[in-house]
Amino acid sequence: MMIAGAQAADLGGQVLKVGSDTTYPPMETVDEKTGEIVGFDVDIMDAICAKINCKAEFVTTAWDGIFAALVQGEFDVVMSGVSITDERKKTMDFSDPYLVVSQAILLRVEDEGTSLEAFQSGGKTLAAQTGTTNAQLAEKLVTRDNTRLYDTFAAAILALQNADVDGVIIDGTSAHAYEQEFAGELTATIKGLESDPLGIVFQKGSPMVDAFNEGLEQIKADGTWDALVAKYWGV
Ligand code: ARG
Numbered sequence: 159m160m161i162a163g164a165q166a167a168d169l170g171g172q173v174l175k176v177g178s179d180t181t182y183p184p185m186e187t188v189d190e191k192t193g194e195i196v197g198f199d200v201d202i203m204d205a206i207c208a209k210i211n212c213k214a215e216f217v218t219t220a221w222d223g224i225f226a227a228l229v230q231g232e233f234d235v236v237m238s239g240v241s242i243t244d245e246r247k248k249t250m251d252f253s254d255p256y257l258v259v260s261q262a263i264l265l266r267v268e269d270e271g272t273s274l275e276a277f278q279s280g281g282k283t284l285a286a287q288t289g290t291t292n293a294q295l296a297e298k299l300v301t302r303d304n305t306r307l308y309d310t311f312a313a314a315i316l317a318l319q320n321a322d323v324d325g326v327i328i329d330g331t332s333a334h335a336y337e338q339e340f341a342g343e344l345t346a347t348i349k350g351l352e353s354d355p356l357g358i359v360f361q362k363g364s365p366m367v368d369a370f371n372e373g374l375e376q377i378k379a380d381g382t383w384d385a386l387v388a389k390y391w392g393v
Contacts, residue, residue, distance in 0.1 A: 167369035177233035255355035
């Protein structure tokens with residue numbers, strides 16, 4: 159809460175380099191026509207910056223190495239649908255959660271009857287992006303042997319379409335986007351698995367964290383956050 163009379167956070171117009179793996183609809187993707195980086199994360203970052211006086215410049219980077227690059231100072235911030243985990247908190251600081259997502263499993267429509275138990279009882283494979291909380295859950299559900307790891311979720315989705323794997327485990331927010339993109343082909347009938355709070359990521363000890371939390375609180379209070387959630391997920 160902002161205390162009445164307290165100094166509002168102001169980053170003095172600072173331009174922030176935001177590292178992001180922009181292969182992750184609808185959080186961040188590159189618009190095919192304009193080449194621009196677009197998505198929920200971009201909109202949230204812009205909305206917060208409008209409150210606390212900064213400018214976000216998203217830069218595409220691979221997920222593999224994204225946190226090392228932040229820690230080494232290559233970026234000021236990472237925003238990439240990143241789950242807040244105890245492990246990651248050891249080396250980086252996070253904003254308050256800007257969204258809570260629950261994981262889901264995408265299937266080919268012809269397999270839509272496949273249950274979670276069918277995955278757990280063995281013999282089926284699950285794909286996910288390497289180094290994600292989704293990959294961790296995949297290993298818990300189907301064992302490491304039956305988990306297939308890819309550099310991007312886009313590659314994992316392709317593997318599902320090619321029937322190289324039986325399912326893709328992914329944040330429900332992105333499962334929803336892929337269901338829409340590949341309507342009639344892919345479906346997420348297994349939903350509501352482990353839930354993950356997503357945060358904006360900073361170098362340890364960054365003085366920007368408080369300002370971002372204040373900005374986040376403001377966009378939640380004035381309806382901007384609700385409007386963005388409705389824009390992307392229609393709820
Ligand atoms: N929320 C998951 C995690 O943090 C997946 C994030 C993947 N993000 C991306 N831009 N590919 O582990």
